Amino acid sequence: MEALEPADFERAARARLPAETWDFVQGGSGAERTLAANRAQFEQARLRPRTMVDVSTTDQRLTLLGSPLSTPIGIAPVAYHQLFHPEGETATARAAGRAGALMVAGIFASRTLESIAEAATGPLWLQLYWLRRRDALAALVERAEAVGFRALVLTVDAPRIGRRLRDARNGFAVPAHIRAVNLDPSLMAASHRADAGSSGIADHAKEQFDPTLTWADLAWLRERSSLPIVLKGILTAEDARLAAEHGVDAVVVSNHGGRQLDGALPTLSALPEVVAATPPDLPVLLDGGVRTGTDVALAVALGARAVLIGRPILWGLAADGENGVARVLDLLKTELDDTLALLGRPRLADLDPTAVVR
Numbered sequence: 223m224e225a226l227e228p229a230d231f232e233r234a235a236r237a238r239l240p241a242e243t244w245d246f247v248q249g250g251s252g253a254e255r256t257l258a259a260n261r262a263q264f265e266q267a268r269l270r271p272r273t274m275v276d277v278s279t280t281d282q283r284l285t286l287l288g289s290p291l292s293t294p295i296g297i298a299p300v301a302y303h304q305l306f307h308p309e310g311e312t313a314t315a316r317a318a319g320r321a322g323a324l325m326v327a328g329i330f331a332s333r334t335l336e337s338i339a340e341a342a343t344g345p346l347w348l349q350l351y352w353l354r355r356r357d358a359l360a361a362l363v364e365r366a367e368a369v370g371f372r373a374l375v376l377t378v379d380a381p382r383i384g385r386r387l388r389d390a391r392n393g394f395a396v397p398a399h400i401r402a403v404n405l406d407p408s409l410m411a412a413s414h415r416a417d418a419g420s421s422g423i424a425d426h427a428k429e430q431f432d433p434t435l436t437w438a439d440l441a442w443l444r445e446r447s448s449l450p451i452v453l454k455g456i457l458t459a460e461d462a463r464l465a466a467e468h469g470v471d472a473v474v475v476s477n478h479g480g481r482q483l484d485g486a487l488p489t490l491s492a493l494p495e496v497v498a499a500t501p502p503d504l505p506v507l508l509d510g511g512v513r514t515g516t517d518v519a520l521a522v523a524l525g526a527r528a529v530l531i532g533r534p535i536l537w538g539l540a541a542d543g544e545n546g547v548a549r550v551l552d553l554l555k556t557e558l559d560d561t562l563a564l565l566g567r568p569r570l571a572d573l574d575p576t577a578v579v580r
């Protein structure tokens with residue numbers, strides 16, 4: 223049967239992936255309250271359609287940090303794409319290029335930055351965690367810039383990994399043949415074994431993530447790269463203001479897909495305060511629970527310049543590699559296009575808070 227919505231890929235992916243990999247993808251932290259809340263906010267929101275507007279052409283193009291994009295729908299950074307398909311990130315990057323969509327590659331990518339850049343035909347950003355091994359981070363940043371990555375995305379909601387009970391119960395560890403090839407193997411050993419009551423991911427993060435990160439450290443990153451810096455994991459007006467004061471180039475409103483602080487507010491609820499606290503020229507992106515074109519329109523109407531998609535991309539990748547990811551992006555773009563037309567707001571710039579029921 224032909225896939226008509228991203229959820230069709232969810233079923234296909236579940237059937238193909240080992241149960242513990244499925245739990246790793248779908249799961250959140252704690253009681254998974256934030257994971258559920260991200261979706262609940264989108265499901266409860268309602269749009270206010272305007273009529274008799276010429277919608278013969280709709281347009282979802284934009285420019286983000288200087289890069290032209292065909293759609294505000296981008297790919298969120300996710301570790302180890304080879305867990306989902308043998309080609310891993312290069313398949314995802316080719317699909318992003320076909321869709322004219324942004325791809326944010328993860329610091330724990332299972333393919334080299336060089337091979338991802340070679341596969342890509344559109345803009346690439348690189349996500350970073352603040353590693354204790356600052357020398358490894360510095361080397362990575364230099365390489366990323368050299369091969370054409372266009373921004374650095376520092377994830378700031380993970381000083382440690384949230385308590386992910388599914389992974390702990392499963393003793394989830396990344397299979398030995400799938401590696402974070404952009405980092406020194408000596409940094410990565412812990413991801414590949416799980417101690418009792420823990421997961422390889424959590425153990426590894428405990429060893430490698432530097433929880434002393436503060437705002438003053440942004441200067442270190444600025445010194446080492448001329449690339450724009452994006453902070454991922456902002457949920458409050460206070461942090462949005464600090465981000466602007468520290469000269470950050472964009473922020474991503476994110477709770478890490480409900481995988482970090484359980485009980486944190488859902489991203490659609492956080493978006494208005496973050497937008498209100500940032501200057502108009504500072505792009506605000508959002509991720510977490512975006513599953514349909516309607517969700518994209520809601521986020522853009524409430525002030526997001528673009529959205530990032532996490533799990534549905536992995537469903538597409540697991541189901542059918544590059545073609546699966548391309549199809550997921552294509553479905554979401556088509557849904558957004560329909561939404562813009564039926565909402566009587568044919569361009570992204572026409573979406574403002576009056577499109578949403580308060």
Ligand SMILES: Cc1cc2nc3c(=O)[nH]c(=O)nc-3n(C[C@H](O)[C@H](O)[C@H](O)COP(=O)(O)O)c2cc1C
Nearest residue numbers: 298299300301328377478479509510511531532533
């Ligand atoms: C399996 C998986 C791995 C992830 N790995 C990373 C990562 O390495 N770095 C990061 O910043 N975010 C990571 N995330 C979070 C995503 O970037 C994103 O914030 C989240 O998935 C968005 O929510 P959604 O899945 O509901 O779309 C991961 C998410 C998942 C599901």
Ligand SMILES: O=C(O)C(=O)c1ccccc1
Nearest residue numbers: 301330383423427478481
């Ligand atoms: O960020 C995550 O959600 C995640 O699952 C992860 C994966 C590998 C290393 C660190 C975090």
